[in-house]
Amino acid sequence: MLDKQRNQVVVYKHVEGDSTSLVNNRVDGIVEDRSGTLWICTLGGLSELIQGKPRRFRNHLLAPKESDPVEGRHVSDVFQDHLSNLWVATYGRGLIKLESAGTHMSFLHQADSAGTGENWIYNLVEDRDGLFWLSTRAGLVSFDPRSGRFTRHPMSQLSDAHIFGIYVDQQNDLWLSTEIGLAKVNPKTLSFTRFDGTYGMAFTELLSGFFKDRHGRMFVGGLDGFAEFYPESISAVSRAPEIAVTALSVFGKDIPASTLSTGEAPFSHDQNSLSFSFAALDYADPLRNRFAYRMVGVDNDWVEAGTRNYASYANLDPGHYMFQVRGCNSNNVWNESGTSIAVVIAPPYWLAWWFRIIVAVFIAGTVYAAYRYRLRKLLDLERLRLRIANDLHDDVGSNLSAIAMVSRAAQRAPELTTSTKRKLAEIYDTAVLTSEGMKDLVWFIKPEDDTLDDLFLRMRDTAPTLLGEIPFEFHSPEVGDSAVITIDFKRSVFLAFKEILVNITKHAKANRVEIQIALRNHEFEMVIRDNGRGFDEAARHHGNGLQSLRKRAQLIGGSCAITSSPHQGTTVKFSGRI
Known part of the structure; x- marks a missing residue:
């Protein structure tokens, strides 16, 4: 220590065994409250x-519990806040507040369990809002003494460089001395400005704290x-740089610059792998200009590119996109609006609206033509059935009638x-039976008789002929002429009946x-x-009649079941799908 009155230097040293001597001979800082x-x-x-x-x-x-396993009791800085409280920065033990009664209170960053990050403090200051700012091994950290809460503020611009000193100027800005030079940070916005040779700063590696004289x-x-400067006289204000897309390539082949000037770049479907190059038109320190970009329609959020000034997109689907890019200069002044270029990738012809209309018209035309063809074939079949029925009725029927009449007349000779x-x-x-069978055949073939009502009427008319003198009841629903049936359905049901x-x-x-007929769904x-x-179902023999009934039911998607017992009659249930 320099004694100006006596013009001599007084040396204070640690004396082993003397608790009132200096605690250690290695001194890192001296502070006067x-x-x-x-x-x-x-x-x-x-x-x-x-x-x-x-x-x-x-x-x-000095207590053992206050010692860090690595750094022991190392104290790096002492600071007195605006309330005259004394705060001590340590290596590994965080921040300590000394009380007036000689006691103290420790504040540790809970996330730093090893004590080698936020709790390893080099320097601390208080800003004009009462917030503490700490330079630590983990970077810049703020501490609110009112809540006891630490907050880390990572800055990519520091590139993990150590902060050795912090100073708060009249504008409440933070000045940082770091391994990569001098920097200024706005504590509210955390905007970062680095001062290097372009500002006249000769040193790019600073390893001390700050000292401000009375001037x-x-x-x-x-x-x-060492460097000297007046903080209030240094201005880092700069305008936001203009952002420009400087190049656009497709599969590595550059697109003419005239395309970029139009603000829209159209491409075919096979030109869907694009690369963009862009620049911030600020040349103070162009290598430290930074960018963010996104492709609207692809990216959900902005892509932070850092100092990288290009972006690539592969296999883009057909559609409309908007490539946007924004950037900042070396002073971290951002051009938020940036620039953009519209990208239109046309769909292949087989996805174009006009091609889809042509295909739809072609398919509709094909379906319609197939429908007309089938309709014509059905009409031809109807005409053929009608002609066959008429021929059978007129030719074969009349011949059978003639045979019957001649044979009847000849019997009288x-x-x-x-x-x-x-x-x-x-x-x-035989002629009469054949003629009756011919009538059934003609009825089967005639297309105008292909309705349920005609079927039920035919069954009702046929029942007396087949049952003779046996009384019967016939119940059928009214369905109308519109209930059209197929010839297979008509034939199977009628012949089974x-x-x-x-x-x-013959047998019953x-x-x-x-006779009960019902329709359900x-x-x-x-x-x-x-x-x-x-008859006894257990003893019955399965003859051709039962097999024939089941086959007719299966032909129309149904079944045939017979229930009977001796002297109790017989029930036949025959079903099919209309």
Whole structure:
């Protein structure tokens, strides 16, 4: 210590075993508080020079629990806030507040469990809003003494460089001495300005804190010397740089510059891999200009590109896009509006609206042509069926009638023998039966009879002929002429109906028959019951009749079931899909 009155230097050293001596011989800083007390920051703790007692010190923070496993009791800085509270910065033990009674309170950044990041503090200051700013191994950290809360403020511009000193100027801006030079930070916006050779700063590596003399002149030291400046006289204000897209390429092939000047770049569907180059037109320190970009329609948010001034997009789908880019200069002044260029990738012809219309018209035309072709074929089939039915009725039917009439007339000839008359009677019966069968065949073929009503009417008319003298009840729903059926359905149902009634007449010996027809959700069901002698289902033989009924039901998607017991009659349930 320099004693100006005696013009001599007084050296204070640590004396082993003397608790009132300097706590450690390695001194990192000396701070004088508002009361005139000197505080000495050392490797072994904090020493307070007792006023009025030369060479006597009061030492603090010596308890074993206050020691860091790596750095021990290393104190790096002491600061007195605007409320005259004394704060101590340590290596690894965070921030410590000394109380007037000699006690203290520790504040640790909870995220720094190892004590080698936010709790390793080089320097601290207080801004004009009462917020503390700490230079730490983890970078710039703020501390609110009112809440005891730490906040880390990472800055990509520092590139993880250490901050060794912080100073707050009259505008409440923070000045930082760092491994990469001098910088200024606005604590509210955290805008960052670096001062290098373009501002006349000769040193790019600063390793000390700041000192301000009574004239407002600031001093900061580096490896090769120290620099002096007036903080209020240095202006880093600059205008936002103009942003421009300088090049556009497709699959590595450059697009003419005239395309960029129009603000819209049209491409075909096979030109969908694009690369953009862009620039901030600020040449103070162009290598530190930074950019952010996005492709509207592809990117959900801005892509922070740093100093990279190009972007690429591959395999873009057809559509309309907007490439936007914004940037800042080396003083971190951003052009938020930036620039943009519209990108239009045309769809291939098979995805174009006009091609889709042509394909739709072609498909519709094809479907319509197929429909017309099928309709014409159906009409031709209808005409063929009608012609066959008419031919059968007119030619074959009339011939059978003639045979029946001739055979009946020939039977009256007196000269014929009994055997010949019997043969003629058989011919007559065969002709009549064949004629009746021919009527059924003509009815099957005629297209105008393809309705449920015609089917039910035919069944109702046929029942008396087949049952003879057996009384019956016939119940069928009214469906109208619009209920059209297929010839297979008509044939299967009618022939099954005839076969069931014939079996009743031949075998049942019934005196009552009930015929019930029902329609349910396009399902046809016919139930025929008789009160005849019935049979034992367990002992019955499956003849051709039952197999024939089941095959007819299967042909129309249905089934046939027979229920019977001796002397209890028989029930036949025949179903199919209309």
